[in-house]
Amino acid sequence: EVQLVESGGGLVKPGGSLRLSCVASGFSFSHDTLTWVRQTPGRGLEWVSSISSSGSHTYYADSLKGRLTISRDNAKNSLYLQMNSLRAEDTAVYYCGRFATGLDAFDIWGQGTMVTVSS
Amino acid sequence: QSVVTQPPSASGTPGQSVTISCAGSRSNIGSNTVNWYQQFPGTAPKLLIYTMNQRPSGVPDRFSGSKSGTSASLAISGLQSEDEADYYCAAWDDSLNGYVFGTGTRVSVL
Numbered sequence: 350e351v352q353l354v355e356s357g358g359g360l361v362k363p364g365g366s367l368r369l370s371c372v373a374s375g376f377s378f379s380h381d382t383l384t385w386v387r388q389t390p391g392r393g394l395e396w397v398s399s400i401s402s403s404g405s406h407t408y409y410a411d412s413l414k415g416r417l418t419i420s421r422d423n424a425k426n427s428l429y430l431q432m433n434s435l436r437a438e439d440t441a442v443y444y445c446g447r448f449a450t451g452l453d454a455f456d457i458w459g460q461g462t463m464v465t466v467s468s
Numbered sequence: 469q470s471v472v473t474q475p476p477s478a479s480g481t482p483g484q485s486v487t488i489s490c491a492g493s494r495s496n497i498g499s500n501t502v503n504w505y506q507q508f509p510g511t512a513p514k515l516l517i518y519t520m521n522q523r524p525s526g527v528p529d530r531f532s533g534s535k536s537g538t539s540a541s542l543a544i545s546g547l548q549s550e551d552e553a554d555y556y557c558a559a560w561d562d563s564l565n566g567y568v569f570g571t572g573t574r575v576s577v578l
Contacts, residue, residue, distance in 0.1 A: 396567035410566050454503040454518035
């Protein structure tokens, strides 16, 4: 079965750090660009970061640059998002997704992991 | 705040047609392919339309997409109750060097 499964979310205090993980199965993980997208409660979708298949190219939303690091371990079929200096406005559901080059779109999504930043 | 704007809501009765607009700019919709995603409450988004008007396997042909200049549209014909969901357009933005989602439209079936 083709799927992405996120983990690592939880409650963290402002200024704290969190590392999200996303494990893939059922497709050629190492061939694909992967992405993190977040959705704040009751709000819309926001692209967060993307990483190329080899990990050599990374992209970040301007508003989040400097506080995030996206990485991947192709041997473990895993994607990561290290988030530092967290703020209340980072509270959201974080989804990992596959960007299918042939479709030029995100075609596989995880179920999401909730991050809550609160004192 | 997203640089791509959609109406917050749209509605219709079963069997009617509904069209959702998506207004962007030259750096996103005007220069790149547009995708549409469908999302039900509490679930992850699902790819609905890619490369302007292509449907992944399993998506009914009641859904269709189009683009003109810096705007795009999603049309749902023969509206059904199971179409009640949030719909987002999206495209790469060359100026932001990132992906942008529209503000989202909630479709209600009356």
